[in-house]
Amino acid sequence: xxxxxxxxxxxxxxxxxxxxxxxxxxxxxxxxxxxxxxxxxxxxxxxxxxxxxxxxxxxxxxxxxxxxxxxxxxxxxxxxxxxxxxxxxxxxxxxxxxxxxxxxxxxxxxxxxxxxxxxxxxxxxxxxxxxxxxxxxxxxxxxxxxxxxxxxxxxxxxxxxxxxxxxxxxxxxxxxxxxxxxxxxxxxxxxxxxxxxxxxxxxxxxxxxxxxxxxxxxxxxxxxxxxxxxxxxxxxxxxxxxxxxxxxxxxxxxxxxxxxxxxxxxxxxxxxxxxxxxxxxxxxxxxxxxxxxxxxxxxxxxxxxxxxxxxxxxxxxxxxxxxxxxxxxxxxxxxx
Ligand code: ADP
Ligand code: MG
Numbered sequence: 001x002x003x004x005x006x007x008x009x010x011x012x013x014x015x016x017x018x019x020x021x022x023x024x025x026x027x028x029x030x031x032x033x034x035x036x037x038x039x040x041x042x043x044x045x046x047x048x049x050x051x052x053x054x055x056x057x058x059x060x061x062x063x064x065x066x067x068x069x070x071x072x073x074x075x076x077x078x079x080x081x082x083x084x085x086x087x088x089x090x091x092x093x094x095x096x097x098x099x100x101x102x103x104x105x106x107x108x109x110x111x112x113x114x115x116x117x118x119x120x121x122x123x124x125x126x127x128x129x130x131x132x133x134x135x136x137x138x139x140x141x142x143x144x145x146x147x148x149x150x151x152x153x154x155x156x157x158x159x160x161x162x163x164x165x166x167x168x169x170x171x172x173x174x175x176x177x178x179x180x181x182x183x184x185x186x187x188x189x190x191x192x193x194x195x196x197x198x199x200x201x202x203x204x205x206x207x208x209x210x211x212x213x214x215x216x217x218x219x220x221x222x223x224x225x226x227x228x229x230x231x232x233x234x235x236x237x238x239x240x241x242x243x244x245x246x247x248x249x250x251x252x253x254x255x256x257x258x259x260x261x262x263x264x265x266x267x268x269x270x271x272x273x274x275x276x277x278x279x280x281x282x283x284x285x286x287x288x289x290x291x292x293x294x295x296x297x298x299x300x301x302x303x304x305x306x307x308x309x310x311x312x313x314x315x316x317x318x319x320x321x322x323x324x325x326x327x328x329x330x331x332x333x334x335x336x
Contacts, residue, residue, distance in 0.1 A: 001026045001152060001182050002047065007056035009042050009206075016042050018206045020056070026151070029178045031197030032186035035307050039206040040186040041081055044156050047184070048078040060152065077150040077181075081157050083141030087130035091121060091140055094129060095147060104148040115146045119173060135166030142173060153177060155185040159192060171196055190303045204307050209314045225273060225294065227266040228254070232288040235262040245281045247272040261290060 002024040009017040017039045024030055032040045045051035047058055049069050058065040060072035086094055095112050104111065116122040119139045124132060129140060138158065145153055158174065159167045174196055177183065187193050193200055194214055202210040202217075210217055231238055235253055242251045247268050254263035268274040275292060282289045306314050 001028075001061055002184075003057075003059040004043075004047070005057045005059075007043070007046065007058065008054050009039075009046060009051070010054045016206050017046075020203075020206075020208045022201060022208060022211055024182060024184065026182055027178075028199060029174070029183045029185075029197050031193030031200045032184060032203055033190060033193045033200055033303065034186075034188060034203035036188050038188075038203045040188075040203055041156055043203070044078075044154050044184070044186060045080075048076050048154055049073045050078070050080075074148065075150050076152045076154060077145030077148070079141045079145045079153070079155045079158055081160070083138065083144070085129050085137060085140060085144075088128065090126055090128055091132075091143075092116075092125040094140065095143055098144045098147050102148045106149065111147070111149075115143050118146065118176070119143050133166075135162055135169065138162065138166070138170060139173070142170075142177075146177075151182055153181045153183045155183065157186055157188070159187070167192075202303070202306055204311060204314070207311050209306060209311050225268050225271070227268075227275065227278065227292055227294060229264050229266060229278060229282075229292045230257065230261050230290040231264065231282055232261050232290060233282075233285070238262060238264065238282075238285070238287065241281055241285050242266060242278065245274065245277045247274045247277055258290075 002022075004020060004022050007017060007020040008015065020039075020043060032043070034040050042051065046053050047060070047065070049065050049072060053066070058072075061075050063071040063075075065072040086097070089097065092112070095115070096108070099108055099112060113122070116125055119142045121136060121139050121143060124136060129137060132140065142155075142158075145155075155174070159170050162170060174183065174185065178196075185193075185196065198213055200210070200212065200214055200217060201208060229242075235256070239251055239253055242248060242264060248266060249269045250267040252265040252267075254265055257263050266274065266278060278292065279289055
């Protein structure tokens with residue numbers, strides 16, 4: 001449905017997006033996750049044809065956006081970060097206007113009635129947009145994106161600035177729309193993406209650094225083999241004993257969770273399985289190992305760690321070894 005190949009974007013000398021590749025199938029709901037300034041809006045603006053690309057190719061349902069912008073754009077409904085609302089218009093009047101602008105073919109009244117019902121704004125259709133709450137305005141933004149019934153919806157930070165109740169309503173709306181649309185939404189907030197999307201694309205400093213399910217991202221990172229151990233022991237002695245185990249990089253005491261015991265966070269050197277060595281050391285000191293578990297990273301930890309590390313380090317963590325050397329060199333020498 002959407003295919004992006006070697007996409008780069010320069011603003012003057014600044015390379016805002018670098019060699020991004022991904023493919024999205026019909027019916028998927030994808031989350032673009034990344035800190036502010038990562039390049040999410042830039043990519044979305046390119047996908048929707050609002051911004052030209054510097055290098056690469058974007059295909060929407062087989063149509064190259066540079067060659068067939070009309071055919072490509074017809075298939076996309078776009079809710080930009082700041083929705084293009086005319087606040088002195090009434091809701092219905094505005095949607096009629098967008099309908100004309102998009103040159104939609106469906107019967108006008110029935111089509112707009114249906115959208116008003118779908119996003120639940122039929123009760124405010126005769127109100128001025130400027131008198132609506134932020135939550136309602138956002139739904140009017142959704143309504144304009146839905147006019148013409150595009151297969152694909154691109155939603156840039158759709159819940160930003162909303163209160164918790166409005167956020168839940170917009171989430172539910174996205175879930176409803178997800179039944180009949182392919183959706184890409186962006187956010188810099190992990191929990192937002194996690195609540196709605198199965199697949200997550202993490203963008204950091206203009207590069208795509210991860211493209212996976214939330215579950216897999218978590219798993220891949222926790223394969224760094226960090227352990228949590230509960231040991232019947234004296235804290236200080238055991239800290240010392242564990243720190244000198246071969247393959248152990250760092251031991252942190254997590255304190256006393258149970259009488260006469262102590263919990264430890266044990267981090268191995270790169271990719272080392274230290275379970276047996278830790279077990280042996282505890283036994284050789286005559287102590288009891290009560291439990292030993294791997295410290296599954298939460299997705300929040302994954303995200304923080306990924307966006308803090310440099311992008312090459314991230315690829316190593318995620319086991320994606322193809323550094324984009326050739327493309328990168330091309331992009332950097334490319335004239336604007
Ligand atoms: P995000 O949506 O992830 O917050 P953006 O795509 O808006 O990120 O921005 C990516 C980078 O490109 C930022 O460093 C931003 O300052 C820069 N940028 C965005 N738009 C422009 C522009 N029109 N001219 C110059 N730089 C821009
Ligand atoms: Mg943005």
